[in-house]
Amino acid sequence: xxxxxFTTAGSVDxxxxxxxxxxxxxSKSIFEDQMEAVRKSSERKGLEHIDLSLLTDGLxxxxxxxxxxxxxxxxxxxxxxxxxxxxxxGHIQYTRNMVTGASTANLALVLIDARKGxxxxxxxxxxxxxxxxxxxxxVCINKMDLVDYSEEVFNKVVEQYEDFxxxxxxxxxxxxxxxxxxxxxxxxxxxxMPWYKGESLLHTLETIHIGSDENHLDARFPVQTVIRxxxxxxxxxxxxxxxxxxxxxxxxxxxxxxxxxLTSAIKSIDTYGGPVEEAFAPMSVSITLEDxxxxxxxxxxxxxxxxxxxxxxxxxxxxxxxxxxxxxGAKYFLKNTTREAMAIIKEVYYKLDINxxxxxxxxxxxxxxEMARVRLRTTQPIVFDEYRKNRITGxxxxxxxxxxxxxxxxxILL
Amino acid sequence: xxxAGFEVNMHKYSLTHLQELESEAIYIIRExxxxxxxxxxxxxxxxxxxxVTHLAKKAFWPAKIPMPLIHIDTGHNxxxxxxxxxxxxxxxxxxxxxxxxxxxxxxxxxxxxxxINASRNELQIVTLxxxxxKHKIDAAIGGARRDEEKARSKERFFSHxxxxxxxxxxxxxxxxxxxxxxxxxxGEHFRVFxxxxxxxxxxxxxxxxxxxEIPSLYFAHNRNAVYRDGTWLPASEFLSLRDxxxxxxxxxxxxTLGDITITGGIESDADTLEKIVAEVSATRSTERGNRSDxxxxxxxxxxxxxxxxx
Numbered sequence: 001x002x003x004x005x006f007t008t009a010g011s012v013d014x015x016x017x018x019x020x021x022x023x024x025x026x027s028k029s030i031f032e033d034q035m036e037a038v039r040k041s042s043e044r045k046g047l048e049h050i051d052l053s054l055l056t057d058g059l060x061x062x063x064x065x066x067x068x069x070x071x072x073x074x075x076x077x078x079x080x081x082x083x084x085x086x087x088x089x090g091h092i093q094y095t096r097n098m099v100t101g102a103s104t105a106n107l108a109l110v111l112i113d114a115r116k117g118x119x120x121x122x123x124x125x126x127x128x129x130x131x132x133x134x135x136x137x138x139v140c141i142n143k144m145d146l147v148d149y150s151e152e153v154f155n156k157v158v159e160q161y162e163d164f165x166x167x168x169x170x171x172x173x174x175x176x177x178x179x180x181x182x183x184x185x186x187x188x189x190x191x192x193m194p195w196y197k198g199e200s201l202l203h204t205l206e207t208i209h210i211g212s213d214e215n216h217l218d219a220r221f222p223v224q225t226v227i228r229x230x231x232x233x234x235x236x237x238x239x240x241x242x243x244x245x246x247x248x249x250x251x252x253x254x255x256x257x258x259x260x261x262l263t264s265a266i267k268s269i270d271t272y273g274g275p276v277e278e279a280f281a282p283m284s285v286s287i288t289l290e291d292x293x294x295x296x297x298x299x300x301x302x303x304x305x306x307x308x309x310x311x312x313x314x315x316x317x318x319x320x321x322x323x324x325x326x327x328x329g330a331k332y333f334l335k336n337t338t339r340e341a342m343a344i345i346k347e348v349y350y351k352l353d354i355n356x357x358x359x360x361x362x363x364x365x366x367x368x369x370e371m372a373r374v375r376l377r378t379t380q381p382i383v384f385d386e387y388r389k390n391r392i393t394g395x396x397x398x399x400x401x402x403x404x405x406x407x408x409x410x411x412i413l414l
Numbered sequence: 415x416x417x418a419g420f421e422v423n424m425h426k427y428s429l430t431h432l433q434e435l436e437s438e439a440i441y442i443i444r445e446x447x448x449x450x451x452x453x454x455x456x457x458x459x460x461x462x463x464x465x466v467t468h469l470a471k472k473a474f475w476p477a478k479i480p481m482p483l484i485h486i487d488t489g490h491n492x493x494x495x496x497x498x499x500x501x502x503x504x505x506x507x508x509x510x511x512x513x514x515x516x517x518x519x520x521x522x523x524x525x526x527x528x529x530i531n532a533s534r535n536e537l538q539i540v541t542l543x544x545x546x547x548k549h550k551i552d553a554a555i556g557g558a559r560r561d562e563e564k565a566r567s568k569e570r571f572f573s574h575x576x577x578x579x580x581x582x583x584x585x586x587x588x589x590x591x592x593x594x595x596x597x598x599x600x601g602e603h604f605r606v607f608x609x610x611x612x613x614x615x616x617x618x619x620x621x622x623x624x625x626x627e628i629p630s631l632y633f634a635h636n637r638n639a640v641y642r643d644g645t646w647l648p649a650s651e652f653l654s655l656r657d658x659x660x661x662x663x664x665x666x667x668x669x670t671l672g673d674i675t676i677t678g679g680i681e682s683d684a685d686t687l688e689k690i691v692a693e694v695s696a697t698r699s700t701e702r703g704n705r706s707d708x709x710x711x712x713x714x715x716x717x718x719x720x721x722x723x724x
Contacts, residue, residue, distance in 0.1 A: 003431035031697075070586065072567045073560045075613045082431040084611055096588055103590040211428045224441070225448040229477035237476060243441040243592070248427065272472035280427045284440040284473070297448050321588050335593050338448070395591045404597040406587045 003082050004210055007105040007134070009098045009125045010090040014111045015142050019180035020074060020087060023202065026187040029076035071101045080206040090121050095354060095369035096321040098125065099409055102132040103395070106210050109201075110139045114147045114177070118160045120355050127357055130168035131317065131371070131411065133388055135213050137173045138204060144193065145179040151195040167357055169388075172208075176201045214281045215390045219247025219303035222337035222383075222393070223295060227286055239270055239286030240295055245337065245392040246385075247303060248280045249287065257293065258300045259310045259381045264291040281392075298339040300383045300393075308385045308393060314343075314376040315413045317352070318366070322400065322407035325366045332398040332407065334378055341380035343398065349373045376410075387411035432620050439466075439608035440473040441592065442571055443555065446606050447473075447480055449596035450553040453606075454511065456542075457483040459495035460671040461628050462557030464502075465617055466609060468626050470555070471506065482509035484545055484554065486538045488673045489516040490652050495671060498629040513545035535676055543579040546603055553596065553604045561613045571610055577601040614669075618694050622687045634667045634685040645678025669694075 010016030024030045035050075042051045074085040086101030088094065102108065108129035112122050129137055139161055147153040154177045165173055176185055177196055184190035187202045199207070227239035249255075253266045267288045269279045279285045287301060295301070302308060320326070326345055334343035350359040352371040359373075366372045387394030398408040429437065443466075446453045455470060457463045470479045485499060503510045515537045518524040523544065524537040546554060560567045570586055572594045587595055596604055609617070621628060638649040638661045647653060649661045652675045666679040667690075684693045 001431045002428060003434045070568045070583070073611065074567065075561045075611070077431075077613070077615065082616070100588045100590050104592075214427070216427050224444045227474055227477050231476070234476045239476075241444050241473070243437060270475075272475040282434060282437055283429065284437040284444070286475075333597065335595065337593075338445075392591060395593065397590060397593050397595065399595050399597055404595070404599065406589075406595045409588070409590045 001077075001080065001082055002210065003084065004107060004205060004208075005084045005086065005105050006107040006109055006205070007086040007088060007098075007101040007129075008109045008111070009088045009101070009128070010111050010121070014090070014113055014121075015180045016087070016090070016111055019109075019111065019140065019142065019178070019186065020085060022180050022183055022186050023085075024074065024076050026183065027076045027078055027202070071097050078202065078206055083205065090125065092124065092354070093369060095124075095128070095371075096319060096409075098128050099132065099319045099321075102128050102134055103391075103409065105129075105132075105134050106213050107136040107138065107205070107208065108134045110137055112139060112141050112157055112161070114141050114143050114153055114157060117157050118164055122161070123164060123357075124355050126165065126168055126170070127354055130170050133391055133411075134170065135172060136208055136210075137170050138201065138208075139173060139175045140180075140201060141175060141177045142180055144177045144184060144190075145182055149177075149184075149190070149192040151193070154193075154196070174198070174204060174208075176204065215246040216248055216280055217246070218306045218308070218385065218390065219249055219253075220245040220281075220308065220385070220390065220393050221249065221287060221301040222339070223297055223299045223301065224338050225297055226295070237288070238292070239288055240301065241284075241286045242301075242338070243284045244279055244281045246281050246390050247306075248278055249303070250278045251275075254304050255289070255301050256304055256307065257295050258302060258308065258383045260294065260299065262293045262295075263304075264289040264293055266290075298337075300337065300339075308383050310381045310383050312378045312381050313346075314378065314382060314384070314396075314410075316374055316376055316396070316410040317413060318372050318374050318398075318408045318410045320366050320368055320370050320372065320408050322405055323368050324407075325368070326407075331401055333401060334376065334382070334396055334398055336382050336384055336396040336412075337393055339380075339382060341378040341382060343376045343378045345374050346377045347375040349375070373413075374410075384412050386414045432616060432623060435609070435612055435616060436469065436472075436620070438592075438611065439469045442594070442606065442608040443470050443473045445594050445596070446553050446555055446604075446608075449594070450604070452550050453481045453553040453555060454484045454549070454551045455479070455481060456554050456556045457485050457499065457510075458557070458671070459485070459491075459499050459629060460557070461617055461621065461632065462559065462609060464626060464628055465612075465620060466555060466557045467502070467506070468624065469608060479506055479508050481555075482511050482549075484511045484513065484542075484549075484551070486513045486542050486545070487515060488535075488538060489514065490650075490673045490675050492629070492631055492648075492671065492674050492677075494629050494631050498627075502627075511545060511549055513541040515541045517541075518544065535673060539579075546579065551603060552598070553606055555606045555608060557609055558607045559612050559614075559617075560610045569607060569610065571607055572596055573605040573607065574598065575603050575605060579603070581605075615691075615694060618687070618691045622691055625687075629671065631668045631671060632690065634665055634682045634689075636663055636665055637679070638662070639664050639666060639679060642678075646680065647678050648674055650674050 072087045076083050088098045088101035110125050141157050158175050178185045185200045189200050221242050223240045224242045227241050251266050256263050267290045268275050270286045331342050334341050350361045351363040385393040394412045396410045397406050400407045518541045524540045570589045639646040640659050667682045668679045684690045
C-alpha cells in the first residue's frame with residue numbers, strides 16, 4: 001500500500017470541511033465516539049445539521065471562531081492507499097499556512113463553487129500548488145446539486161480554469177464534478193450526473209500514478225549524523241546516516257562528497273535489517289565508504305554523473321512567514337537539507353502578487369504572507385538543486401538569529 | 415530503455431506506506447540526535463513509545479541508542495508494564511531515568527487529587543518538567559500521534575516549549591518540507607514526535623510486521639474489573655467502588671496503556687497480534703475513548719498540553 005499526501009485549502013463556505021468530513025466518513029475513518037462528540041457540540045451550538053468542520057478544527061480559538069487557522073493533518077486509508085491530508089485555511093492572510101501544507105504534498109485538491117466559477121481564491125491556491133511544485137491538481141467543482149447537476153455549467157468552469165491554468169506550471173490537472181454535501185462523485189459515482197464519464201474523487205486519489213514523483217535520477221544523500229559504535233565488534237565502523245533525497249545508490253558506486261569534493265566509493269548500504277543492494281528516495285539508511293575521508297553532518301554524498309550546484313549565491317523565491325518583515329542587512333540562519341549557514345538578503349528583485357502571479361517591482365518592504373524573488377548570499381557554500389528538479393535539495397528556510405523563529409521558506413531557482 | 419520498461423522499473427522504486435512512515439520517523443529521530451545536546455525518549459511502556467524506541471534502535475544500529483529513556487512513574491502502574499520496561503532497558507543497554515510522581519507529592523511539588531475520579535494523570539506534568547530540568551534534557555522524544563486527539567492534530571514534529579515547559583498552539587513555528595528548526599534559547603526545550611503521521615492501525619500493522627514485543631496487557635487475558643463510564647477499569651488497590659458497582663472477572667485486553675487508575679479495557683478474545691490487528695480494523699470507536707483523562711472536556715488535551723503535558 002502506497003502513501004499519498006495531499007493538501008486542501010479553503011474556508012468553511014466552499015465546503016472544504018464538508019468534503020473532508022465526507023471522505024473520512026465514507027471511508028469509515030470517523031469513529032462512533034468522535035461522531036457522537038461532534039453531534040453533541042453541534043447541538044450545543046444550536047445547529048440543525050451536524051457540523052463536520054468540528055472534526056477538523058481542533059484548537060480552542062478555532063472552535064470559538066468557527067474557522068481553520070493552523071494546518072491540521074488528517075488521516076484515512078482505503079484498501080488501496082493511505083492518505084495524509086494537510087488541511088489548510090484558504091484566506092490570503094494564511095498564505096504561509098497554505099505554503100506549509102503544500103510543501104510536503106504530492107497532490108492538491110482545489111475546490112470551486114460551481115455557481116461562482118474560478119475566483120481569486122481558486123487562482124491563489126493553484127499558484128501556491130504551482131510554486132511549491134505539487135505534481136498533481138484535482139479540481140473539484142463542488143455544489144453541483146445547486147446548479148441542477150448541469151454538464152454545461154461544469155464545462156464552462158473547466159474551460160475557465162484551463163484558460164487560467166496556462167499561467168501555472170502543473171501538467172497533471174483533472175476535473176471532477178461533485179456535491180460534497182450529498183456525496184455525489186466523492187466516493188461513489190453519481191447517478192445525478194450520468195454525463196460525467198470520469199472517475200469519482202476517491203477513485204482518482206486511489207489510482208493516480210505517484211511513483212514517478214520522486215527524483216530517481218540525480219543521486220543525493222545529505223548526511224545527518226555519523227554512526228560510530230563504541231563496541232569491539234564494530235570498532236572501525238563509520239556509517240553516514242541520512243535519508244536519500246534523490247536517485248539510486250548501490251554498493252560500488254563512485255561518489256563525491258560536497259562541498260569538499262573528496263571522492264570515494266560506496267562500500268555498503270546498511271539498515272537494521274541488514275545490508276541492501278540498492279537504496280532510493282525516501283529511504284533512511286547508513287552508508288559506509290571505501291576510504292577514510294572527512295565526512296560530517298551537512299555534507300552531501302552525490303554520484304559523479306550528476307552533481308548539484310555548490311554556491312554562496314542563491315536565487316530564491318521566498319514566502320515570508322513572520323509578523324515582522326526582514327530588517328535591512330539582517331543576517332539569518334539558513335537551513336537547506338542538513339546544512340546550515342548564515343545568510344543575508346542581498347537583493348529584492350520584485351514581489352509576486354499571489355492572486356495574479358504578476359510581478360510588482362518597487363513594491364515596498366516584504367510583509368508576512370508575501371512572496372518575494374530575492375538573491376541570498378551565504379557565509380558557507382550551499383549544496384543544492386533547482387527546486388523544480390528536487391523539492392528536498394532545492395528548498396530552504398530562514399531562521400531569525402534573535403528569536404529563533406522560522407521567518408521564511410524559500411524555493412531555489414536558477 | 416523503452417518507456418514501458420521505465421514504468422515497470424519506476425514502480426520498483428517505491429516504498430509501502432509503513433516503510434515510508436518508518437523512514438520519516440528514523441529521519442526525525444536522527445535529526446534530534448544531530449541538533450540537540452541532551453535528548454531523551456519519553457517511555458511510558460505503552461505501544462507507541464515501544465514503537466518509537468524500536469525506531470530509535472533501527473536509526474542508530476549498529477550503535478546503541480545514544481540517549482536515555484525517561485519514565486514518569488505515577489506510582490499507579492501495572493506491574494506488567496514495569497517488568498516490561500526493565501527488561502527492555504536491559505536488552506538495549508541504555509540509561510533509564512525515572513521521574514517519580516510519589517516523590518513530587520512527598521516533596522510538596524504536586525498535590526494529590528481527591529474524589530471518586532481522582533487520578534495522578536495531571537501530576538505527571540510537574541514530575542516530567544522537573545525531570546527535564548534536573549537532567550538538562552533539551553529534546554524529549556514522545557510517541558504522540560496526530561490521529562489520537564484533535565489538539566494533537568495541530569502539533570508539529572518539533573514542538574517548541576518555553577522555559578516554563580508550555581506549548582503555545584497559536585504561535586507554533588511553521589514546519590516545511592523535511593527541514594526541522596530546533597533552535598532555542600537556554601532553558602527552553604523541544605518535544606519531538608517522530609510518529610506524528612502514524613494511525614493506530616499503522617502502529618499495530620507495524621508491530622505485527624516487525625514482530626515487536628509488547629506488554630502482555632495488550633493481549634486478551636482474564637482480569638478483575640469494574641464497569642464504569644462505558645469501559646472496564648481494572649480492579650486495583652487504587653480503585654474505590656461507587657454505590658452499585660461490583661468487581662467481575664472478564665476476558666479483556668487494553669487498547670492503550672496509561673496509569674492503572676485511568677486506563678479502561680475492552681472485552682476481547684484477541685490473544686495474538688493477528689487477532690488484535692483484525693479487531694482494531696473492525697472497531698468503531700477511538701482508542702482514547704477508554705481514557706477518562708480525555709473526557710474531562712472538549713479541549714482537555716489542549717489545556718494539559720499548554721501546561722507541559724506530553
